[in-house]
Amino acid sequence: MEEIKVSPDYNWFRSTVPLKRFIVDDDDSKVWSLYDAGPKSIRCPIIFLPPVSGTAEVFFQQVQALTGWGYRVISLQYPVYWDLMEFCDGFRKLLDHLQLDKVHLFGASLGGFLAQKFAEYTHKSPRVHSLILCNSFSDTSIFHQTWTANSFWLMPAFLLKKIVLGNFAKGPVDPKMADAIDFMVDRLETLSQSELASRLTLNCQNSYVEPHKIKDVAVTIIDVFDQSALSLEAKEEMYKLYPNARRAHLKTGGNFPYLCRSAEVNLYIQVGSDSQCFTH
Template sequence: MDPLGYRSNVFLFQIIVDDDDSKVWSLYDAGPKSIRCPIIFLPPVSGTAEVFFQQVLALTGWGYRVISLQYPVYWDLMEFCDGFRKLLDHLQLDKVHLFGASLGGFLAQKFAEFTHKSPRVHSLILCNSFSDTSIFNQTWTANSFWLMPAFLLKKIVLGNFAKGPVDPKMADAIDFMVDRLETLNQSELASRLTLNCQNSYVEPHKIKDVAVTIIDVFDQSALSLEAKEEMYKLYPNARRAHLKTGGNFPYLCRSAEVNLYIQVDSFPSTFPSSCRFNNKDLL
């Protein structure tokens, strides 16, 4: 799994929107800039902006605008949401579609909740994501991650990766994510794990007008069956896209299927002239 062609064709931007100039957003912004309602990808704890390279290549090849980003160090969910709002303001984007994987999906939901009085989110695609951090049973340690050395934080993250035999594409996806994990420093990992585990949950009544699609897998992933069922209860009207296999990273190892679901949900035939959500049932 080599995004070499991707790196040579898509430029990585770095943007500072906070008063603290150490908080740098890194992002790939590909496709027609005239599109004012793009889809933005938010990575999991172990991911960087590069992990969605197959979505960027495919969707921009179909004429869509795609932004894949890597967030800076934030220790608080509201701080993240405020920083993300400032980023959208900087990019002059009033509304966006959000695709979030695991932690990225949780952050996407919290941002939709954060901006519910002045909506900025047109739709949510939540991949192997969750709505309540208590499922990880680490809320009591969340405030101590900043003290832990990088090797221990990486060990915590790797403990959620698939174990045992997997097919070659899934194995390549895991190797790629391990490689991406190695590029993250101690503060990046500690802050992400803090956001992932600090006591918080989604308030669905604040995002009831946002169209939601849930993408999950039937094989082994870090997301428990109970967490999946809680997501279904939280969003009873959500479209569900179930993949037979894909593990923790279906956007890498089952990219064709995931890209199809994204196209169906976020980009109707009238896009980009409209940001209407497609009502096609994915079940």
């Protein structure tokens, strides 16, 4: 990993923040992996959910910056789930295990969709204080792959990786964006066939967010003006769904602004969340 020039902070992250693993389901194969940094006395941390291609490591720059400002940050990697309700139930069990009643959720792409579905899932007994949605979406039909969602489990890993890589930026990009893409490609290589297949299934199976169930949750939408996997149609749908959301637009950043435009993203995280809840 050292040769990937995303940031010198990565070595600090790997040497300072231990990786923890938890099993909260009856199925011992479902292991949640996470980095939990910052004061454990904080009972309402911010939790980061990665995109299809990501692992818990992809938010290392957010972990370093936010913990440096006194926040508690949890960056996690979810186990293999093939159904959205199954994911939401597992995530609820994880929060129960960590004794966290209320959390802020930052989700990138699929992670953002899962964050919205979890807020919806727990709306009768709210667990989500705020949502920060980065390059995310509210309806899986935008990918036009709902008909193939049930066949991903059959596909070999190399084909699944090819599908994911097809959404990465093509053509010339600035050095920071190039390093971010290299880093994400490296992370993608660490994912197993079942991890990738299950994530693509969640990403594409027919589902959408019911906004009336999460109308009381504060929402911040972070998106980019340059090339990303998210269509203009998907962005407009998010704006319609959350008309009162804070909007944070980045001129550039591609699919992974939390890596290549981390300073701006970290600032928007501060602005978009209630710092009192972070630090008490």
